[in-house]
Amino acid sequence: MTLKIKLFLADSYSLFMEGLSIILTSSEKFEIVGYANNQQELLAGLKINLCDILLVDYNLLYQGGIPLIQDLKRNYPNKILILHDSISLAQLKKIQTDVDGFLSKVSNSTDLHHKIQEIFQGKKIKSSTRNKYVYSLTPLQQELISKYRLTNRELEVIKLIALEFSSIEIAHKLCVSEFTVDTYRKNITRKLNARNVASIVNFAHRWELI
Structure with missing residues (x-):
């Protein structure tokens, strides 16, 4: 067997x-x-x-x-x-x-x-850098992450918020739970010192994220 x-x-x-x-x-x-x-x-x-x-x-x-x-x-x-x-x-x-x-x-x-x-069987499988699901950050985005101590995933969530996706829709797109998205939102709000969603949207436009 x-x-x-x-x-x-x-x-x-x-x-x-x-x-x-x-x-x-x-x-x-x-x-x-x-x-x-x-x-x-x-x-x-x-x-x-x-x-x-x-x-x-x-x-x-x-x-x-x-x-x-x-x-x-x-x-x-x-x-x-x-x-x-x-x-x-x-x-x-x-x-x-x-x-x-x-x-x-x-x-x-x-x-x-x-x-x-x-x-x-012991084979090491690397992900190809040409894979369409592997993306590179622009110098501007790298600066943004460093300045505000954002994670790559938080940057993605900011973009989706600015594009007017709901938490449920963001969860579906990112294959995470709605609870996880809410946690990202709280962390983003704290790190950006944002007063509301409009502040996050303005931030995304100012940094040319969309």
């Missing part, structure tokens, strides 16, 4: 994780040993559930602005597959040596199965 590849799923967007679970459990090659919706659940779950590969949402790694990837590599033996919607080239380069592979959330189930098996 062939041993199944043990997987641990971590994503802040519950519906996405449920769909992922259905896709993976439909195959006899995989066994899901744990789930997590946030960093705390992830760290607690990995301590009691041994897995071969951790499938983790890129955004979950930066909840609270604290990168988690190096702690995961240092303290746990599992391989890491990053699931992402979009990712900046700078962040891609920063974490690429610490993970075993990347997979866009718009990929199909065949790609997912193939990537998992390749990583399990």
Whole structure:
């Protein structure tokens, strides 16, 4: 009997994780040993559930602005597959040596199965810089991030707010929960010292984000 590849799923967007679970459990090659919706659940779950590969949402790694990837590599033996919607080239380069592979959330189930098996066999899979879901920040945006201590994801949320998307719509576009978007909004408001949504919109126009 062939041993199944043990997987641990971590994503802040519950519906996405449920769909992922259905896709993976439909195959006899995989066994899901744990789930997590946030960093705390992830760290607690990995301590009691041994897995071969951790499938983790890129955004979950930066909840609270604290990168988690190096702690995961240092303290746990599992391989890491990053699931992402979009990712900046700078962040891609920063974490690429610490993970075993990347997979866009718009990929199909065949790609997912193939990537998992390749990583399990020891292959290191880098994300191509030509991937349309990998983007580069302009010098102006890099200055903005540095000046206001914004994260790449907060910058994306500012753009979407300025384009008049609701929190629910932003959550859907970024594959995160509405609660996570509300947290981004609070952090953005605090960092920009914005009085209201109009202030955030004016900020986006002033810095040519849209």
